Amino acid sequence: MSSSDSRPWPPPPLRIGDLVVDPPILQAPMAGFTNAAFRQVVRDYGGAGLLATEMVNARGFVWLDENTAEHPDRLWGVAEEARPLAVQIWDNDPDTMAKVGLRLAEEYQVSVVDINFGCPVRQVTQKAHSGSYLLREPERMFKIISQLVKACAPTPVTAKIRLGCTRDNVNCNEVARVVEEAGAAALTVHGRTAQDMFTGNADWDRISEIKSHLRNIPLIGNGDLDSAEKVVAAFKNYNVDGVMIARACLGRPWLFAQAAAALRGDPIPPDPTMQQQRECMLNHYRLVVDRFGEEKGTVLMRKYACCYAQGKRGARHFRSHVAKVTTRDDFYRVVDEHFPINAQVD
Template structure:
């Protein structure tokens, strides 16, 4: 669904989100996504506006410590020190001491607004190989230890947690986990409406997310999953018992989605999607920011998947996506964007269509 400027949704009363002493207004969060939500993407989102709290890519606490010992800087923290606030950094591991050590560094040296702990990632590298992410949903007592240690290390900066409904449809334990998260001292809980076994198949279960709210005494509940339009964001607040929402994959090729959702919550006309010419310019600015940080060769490689995101769902975009997925040089990238990225119809074509 593409909300247009002529489509003002009925207003809904939504309070700002309170995470510890931090006020998030509007209560719309940008999800941390590995390989995507780097500084360049966050900058693009910030320019469109509408996001209450942004997050970095998730950071491996163990890798952070190792890189620090080698006097190296984690790429995933690119831009964090000088970036606008509020800003969250999400980290993952299964060792409370390592997590606390890194959390303390994120707060003390990087000055982040929120430290988020990932208990939801379902990928094998994190779950099976590192016994972290959603793997830990099997071990609530371990989660408690991790959260408690990180909260102590990061105080007074708020610590939050992100989970899934459970490990599988046969083992949905989010109600129990929610209480553990709160009792350990976390300041907010985000729940993705699928289980770890689901990965991203099927639909997010917002009823199940909503059912968690009564189990939380003081901290807010943030819902996540399948929010791909301003209308769905409004519906999430209208129909489900959540205090905030988190937008993930849908924003990767549509960084203006937050501004549309924020307008919709106020009952204002929802801004139309930018023209294809404007979207092309946005993609090129994104590319230039990445190249400036990583150099032409690595930056071009990193932008392959992002370029494909920008053209998702567009008519006639298959040729562009196919070419973008294989691009290997800066000149080739510019050529592909110029020649294959979908274009706005010519004015005479629009007039002809309107008259027919």
């Protein structure tokens, strides 16, 4: 744990290349969740300095492009929505990544192109030899980053990693140096190994140690930030320039605003009332259905609805019902009849 005695407070804005991220609180890219509807809900509450898309399969993007198919749903809203906005991409081929990065920078004019070197999911690692699999190949990481940096300039390129592939092979310090030498503008570190998946606790001491291995680029810490108080503690106790909030925000998109207030030294806003949370979820549902239609949108919304209920009394009962909805009428009926009416945990 590092001393905060000499660190400025509140934390200054985060600089990623020429982009100023203020407050220095980022919304994590999360596959299957951080689509345009979710980003809009987060944006309405405020507090997130930089939002991000779901991770986009670069090879799949190229195939769709070459076959004149519609661009991936994971790029829904990107062209039109407010900035700043990061798009995260993944693959293991430098040329493919550079090709997609160029399109994102020039055609979509995104604020940041982020590279996923942290995903631990088997389909990405073992089957595609991408994501956190590449932590064992720093030389390939260097090629991917350096080619992407050249293709995207002046749009900044960033990288997100884990501590290593396994607990016996924690190589984040070496990887951090490679990321910076390749020209990346910032590094985000999730404080677990790929082997850990999402179990156990994030190791913020390990994250903090990485800072001494970076010369100029900012370090962003990620893992287990599920309250405004923990965000404040991350800045005060660890040597990071920014933080990234992930799973905790899925059912609590107001968490960013609470964290931003805490960093300013303002009173932390209370959670919305249960009625307000219910209205937030219904607004989210409307955004999803507007894009995907009633059938697909209703099915897609099931997982979000479960997140909104998580940790509340009656959540399990609500989940058992909402997991079966297929129509708008079904969804509204289940919400009316079963959505938790108070936030007290069972």
